Amino acid sequence: MKSDSRYLLKLFVAGNTSRSELAAANLRRICEDEFPGCYELVIIDVLRHPDIAEEKKILAAPTLIKELPLPVRRIVGDFSDKEKVLAGMGLLS
Amino acid sequence: MFTHVPNYPQIEKIETGIIGFDLISSGGLPKGRTTLVSGTAGSAKTLFAVQFLAESIQRSGDAGIFVTFEEEPADIRRNVKSLGWDIEAWEAAGLWLFVDASPDPIQDQVEAGRYDLGALLARIEYAVAKIGATRLSMDSLGAIFAQFRDAAIVRAELFRIAYVLRQLKVTSIMTSERTQEYGEIGRFGVEEFVADNVLILRNVLEDEKRRRTMEILKYRGTSHQKGEFPFTIVSGRGILAIPLSAMELNQKSSIVRISSGNDDLDKMCGGGFFRDSIILASGATGTGKTLITTEFLKGGAKHGERCLLFAFEESREQLFRNAEGWGIDFEAMEAAGLLKVVCAYPESASLEDHLIEMKDIIEHYKPNRIAVDSLSAMERVATPKGFREFVISLTSFIKHQEVAGLFTSTTPTLMGGTSVTETHISTLTDSIILLRYVETNGSMRRGLTVLKMRGSIHDKDILEFNIDGTGMHLGEPFHHITGILAGNPRDASFG
Numbered sequence: 001m002k003s004d005s006r007y008l009l010k011l012f013v014a015g016n017t018s019r020s021e022l023a024a025a026n027l028r029r030i031c032e033d034e035f036p037g038c039y040e041l042v043i044i045d046v047l048r049h050p051d052i053a054e055e056k057k058i059l060a061a062p063t064l065i066k067e068l069p070l071p072v073r074r075i076v077g078d079f080s081d082k083e084k085v086l087a088g089m090g091l092l093s
Numbered sequence: 094m095f096t097h098v099p100n101y102p103q104i105e106k107i108e109t110g111i112i113g114f115d116l117i118s119s120g121g122l123p124k125g126r127t128t129l130v131s132g133t134a135g136s137a138k139t140l141f142a143v144q145f146l147a148e149s150i151q152r153s154g155d156a157g158i159f160v161t162f163e164e165e166p167a168d169i170r171r172n173v174k175s176l177g178w179d180i181e182a183w184e185a186a187g188l189w190l191f192v193d194a195s196p197d198p199i200q201d202q203v204e205a206g207r208y209d210l211g212a213l214l215a216r217i218e219y220a221v222a223k224i225g226a227t228r229l230s231m232d233s234l235g236a237i238f239a240q241f242r243d244a245a246i247v248r249a250e251l252f253r254i255a256y257v258l259r260q261l262k263v264t265s266i267m268t269s270e271r272t273q274e275y276g277e278i279g280r281f282g283v284e285e286f287v288a289d290n291v292l293i294l295r296n297v298l299e300d301e302k303r304r305r306t307m308e309i310l311k312y313r314g315t316s317h318q319k320g321e322f323p324f325t326i327v328s329g330r331g332i333l334a335i336p337l338s339a340m341e342l343n344q345k346s347s348i349v350r351i352s353s354g355n356d357d358l359d360k361m362c363g364g365g366f367f368r369d370s371i372i373l374a375s376g377a378t379g380t381g382k383t384l385i386t387t388e389f390l391k392g393g394a395k396h397g398e399r400c401l402l403f404a405f406e407e408s409r410e411q412l413f414r415n416a417e418g419w420g421i422d423f424e425a426m427e428a429a430g431l432l433k434v435v436c437a438y439p440e441s442a443s444l445e446d447h448l449i450e451m452k453d454i455i456e457h458y459k460p461n462r463i464a465v466d467s468l469s470a471m472e473r474v475a476t477p478k479g480f481r482e483f484v485i486s487l488t489s490f491i492k493h494q495e496v497a498g499l500f501t502s503t504t505p506t507l508m509g510g511t512s513v514t515e516t517h518i519s520t521l522t523d524s525i526i527l528l529r530y531v532e533t534n535g536s537m538r539r540g541l542t543v544l545k546m547r548g549s550i551h552d553k554d555i556l557e558f559n560i561d562g563t564g565m566h567l568g569e570p571f572h573h574i575t576g577i578l579a580g581n582p583r584d585a586s587f588g
Contacts, residue, residue: 014211
């Protein structure tokens, strides 16, 4: 746990699939490009933790929840479209 | 997933417990399959989805999952409370579990790349396993399509969910909205492919009257009743369907005679009515229909039979005063537990609701005799089709109870003719008594004839009758007069 994390990101995936891996890789690349060193990415497999998926009301996989900084934002998809990911996080002016 | 589906073995069904629906569907919903329930806004789709689970919980303790794409669980819990369903208690007992997929009103969702609904599927599988559910309702498909941009993905994922549910042997319902009562099954052009079975709920405005019906459009590989069946929603019970053509006329026929309450009339009928027969008494206003009804009830009470009167034209006070005027003490009969009088204005409820209530009262009171005065008053509150269904349904129900039923019908013209009621009921009745005004030589007299007496000989004369403080007295036949039944009496001696 990094104490200086400004960004807390939770990525929900369904199983260890190529789409899950692609989504995680795309997301890491975006994070390293945009806010290197000050983010925390938690990956949660809904097949192993369906109760967390229920609690967070996740439908689609992959789903990203940006919990910090506020406001909380949701983005679904494999994050292949960087512009949309940043827009979804509220980082594009 | 186009696996070969043979026509055999017969698809097993599970009873839903939704009254009437199990009859229409020849045994309930196909087990382990998904059935689509489609309807316009306000057609009671969500109620059907909730009731499907509620009935199984109450009847057999079988657990169910409710996947909501639209309303929040808190709203659903609150909305069905008035129907007597305590979802919270079932949740606490592990019999009900929500999968809350309702949209978040605050958090917007952005789509960036390809996705599927694997998380929803994981949640559904988890929920089913958690409480060992055998039933599942999903409400409604329109709301899940609204949450995602790519309809093709949602379509494919719904198909996958239906497939998985089938593997899990979970019997399920998906609700879907349509924009019109007649036309395509659903809005998204996918519904019929997702489900093997399609049930349509309708809420049609017909002659300024709302009429709810259900119709099974498709039941792959299994039998069901065809056509639209009316249903109603009753507080404390939910949806009740009224399966008309599904009812069978398999009641026994009794040869035991009962008294009509009038010795003269008994004699005319060859010794009284049959114990499980339906009798129709038809005539213009003031010809003595209520009197025949009153005597019929007296005849029952006299022999210790329980009598039930549904009065749709007169108040309780009027009825009791009438009876007193003919020397019959309704109050004493009531005190002895041999009479129950139910008064209602036809306009006070829909015909379906009247029917449900009448059936409830009959089942509860268990009468030996039932009188309805008058049946034709109900014509006022229904469409011709609705009225026909009401009459058929009520008649069949009474026949199944194997008790005697006397219905009265008011003819629209003073001098005779037929009413809609007669047209609908005549083939269902065992006996028909006609009451007519006979105008001769400047005076109004009254005549009675037994037109039909199934399974018995009867007097074919048209007898004149008088009414006094002790009731109805039949006299001599109207000789020399013809055309009475046609409402056009003429002195036959003048040719």
